[in-house]
Amino acid sequence: MTQIKVGDTLPSVTLKYCPYDPSLEHACGIPQNLDISSLKGKKVVIFGVPGAFTPTCNNQHLPEFHQKYDEFVKKGVDQIICLSTTDAFVMDAWGKWTKTNDKIILAADGNGEFVNATGLVQDLSKIGFGTIRSLRFALIADDLKVTYVGVETGPGVSVSGADAVLAAL
Amino acid sequence: MAQQIKVGDTLPTVSLKYCPYDPELKDACGIPQVLSTDSFKGKKVVIFGVPGAFTPTCNNNHLPEYHQKYQDLAKKGIDQVICISTADAFVMDAWGKWTNVSDKVIMAADGNGEFVKATGLVQDLTKAGMGAVRSKRFAMVVEDLKVTYIGVETQFGVSVSGAGAVLAKL
Numbered sequence: 001m002t003q004i005k006v007g008d009t010l011p012s013v014t015l016k017y018c019p020y021d022p023s024l025e026h027a028c029g030i031p032q033n034l035d036i037s038s039l040k041g042k043k044v045v046i047f048g049v050p051g052a053f054t055p056t057c058n059n060q061h062l063p064e065f066h067q068k069y070d071e072f073v074k075k076g077v078d079q080i081i082c083l084s085t086t087d088a089f090v091m092d093a094w095g096k097w098t099k100t101n102d103k104i105i106l107a108a109d110g111n112g113e114f115v116n117a118t119g120l121v122q123d124l125s126k127i128g129f130g131t132i133r134s135l136r137f138a139l140i141a142d143d144l145k146v147t148y149v150g151v152e153t154g155p156g157v158s159v160s161g162a163d164a165v166l167a168a169l
Numbered sequence: 170m171a172q173q174i175k176v177g178d179t180l181p182t183v184s185l186k187y188c189p190y191d192p193e194l195k196d197a198c199g200i201p202q203v204l205s206t207d208s209f210k211g212k213k214v215v216i217f218g219v220p221g222a223f224t225p226t227c228n229n230n231h232l233p234e235y236h237q238k239y240q241d242l243a244k245k246g247i248d249q250v251i252c253i254s255t256a257d258a259f260v261m262d263a264w265g266k267w268t269n270v271s272d273k274v275i276m277a278a279d280g281n282g283e284f285v286k287a288t289g290l291v292q293d294l295t296k297a298g299m300g301a302v303r304s305k306r307f308a309m310v311v312e313d314l315k316v317t318y319i320g321v322e323t324q325f326g327v328s329v330s331g332a333g334a335v336l337a338k339l
Contacts, residue, residue, distance in 0.1 A: 016298045028223075031298070053198070053259040087299045089223040090260055097263060110298035128186045128201070128280035129257050130302065 003119035003151065010036050010144045011117035015083065015107040018092035022102070031088035034081075034107050036114070036144070042078040043142050045165055048120055048134035049084045052094040056157065057084075061136065064162040066100040072162075075169040077140075081105045085112045085121075085132050109134065120151065138165050173289035173321070180206050180314045181287035185253065185277040188262035192271070201258035204251075204277055206284070206314070212248040213312045215335055218290060218304035219254045222264040226327065227254075231306065232268055234332040239273040242332070245339040247310075251275045255282045255302050279304065290321065306330050310338060 004010075013036050018028035047065060049057040065072075065080055072080060080103065084091065088108040095101025112132035115121040124133045138160040140148040148168040150159030158164060174180075184205050188198035217235060219227040235242075235250050242250060250273065254261065258278040265276035282302035285291040294303045308330040310318035318338045320329030328334060 051257055051259055053263040054257075055259075058259075085300070086256065086260065087221055087224075087297075089221055089225075089228075090256065093223040093263070093267060097267070108298060111295050111300055125281045128184075128278060130255070130281055130300075132300065 003149075004139070004146055005149060006146055008146045010039065010141050010146065011114065012037050013109070013114045013117055015081075015109055015114060016088040017105055017107045018088050018095075020095075020101050025096075028089050028092035031092075031108070034105070039079070039141060040144050043076050043140070044079045044081060045072060045077055045138060045140055046081045046083055047138035047160060047165075048115065048136060049082065050122070050124065050133045050136060051129060052084050052086050052090050053097070056136075056155065058094075058098060061157050061161065062094075062098055062100055062104065064157070066098070066103055068162045068166065069103040071166055072169070075166065077169070079105060081107050083107045083109050083114060084134050085109050085115060136160050140165060140168060171287050171289045174309070174316055174319060176316050176319060178316045180209065180311050180316065181284070182207050183279070183284040183287055185279055185284060186258040187275055187277045188258050188265075190265075190272040198259050198262035201262075201278070204275070209249070209311055210314055213246050213310070214249045214251060215242060215247055215308060215310055216251045216253060217308035217330055217335075218285065218306060219252065220292070220294065220303045220306060221299060222254050222256050222260050223267070226306075226325065228264075228268065230327045231331065232264075232270065232274065234327070236268070236270045236273055238332040238336060241336055242339070245336065247339070249275060251277050253277050253279050253284060254304050255279050255285060308332075308335050310335060 091106035095106040136152040261276035
């Protein structure tokens, strides 16, 4: 299927997430729905990672967005959402592990609906990661319309990173 | 998919992945290593499967019980205790650190679902937003690659797949 591009509308998909609660130190409560349609009227950044807790995602991609959060806010971004094809419990634990869940919404595309609908899916069975994983990407959506998409084609973080997105805002 | 594995069957040859325990590595895993089920030849092992790392029952009940009862299992001749799920090795490693199981429980990743499919222990949890390839909650005792006990939960909670049930069978 074709990859989502500038000018396209975000697909109507339901993600899951555990709302940030500083009193819940250990497990998540009950995962809640995060409907993409709820992003209507907002300016949001959605970035996708192949794997929670994996080196590049954990040490670079996610922390950069957290560190530069205020700069995003200054440029009118309402929410920053980190997405992967794992479930909400793993995403919640990862948010706690990296101490990023106070600013970043760690969202689960557990059935791969978002990445399949946007053409941002990759098969990583050759490294034991199963067939439905997100590509490393970042996009800006303004009132559900995509105004920027950066998809990595090699290892590392460039067009999908916080700096690249800030430059596009 | 294969029929559910039963007592007397031989464990299928599958390569899992895991991050070897290293107390120096506090944060991320190193490079995941291969753990072949063939390496259990000549050993007595317990393999228990969980639907999801970091999920309530798995996190608060199933895994901790095996960690707590590790010595009891070792006294009954168990060489290794292996926890399996269809997450990848990085998630399993992080979960092991999160729950402090250290070197007692090997947190193994069946990332492509090969083990759970080959043993008929797979379940589809798409309706819970957890994808189509998840492990059932189970525990098995394997001696020299032959299954001598298997307990598969048919509802919520931990009973026949728990450390207590396995100990009673050893």
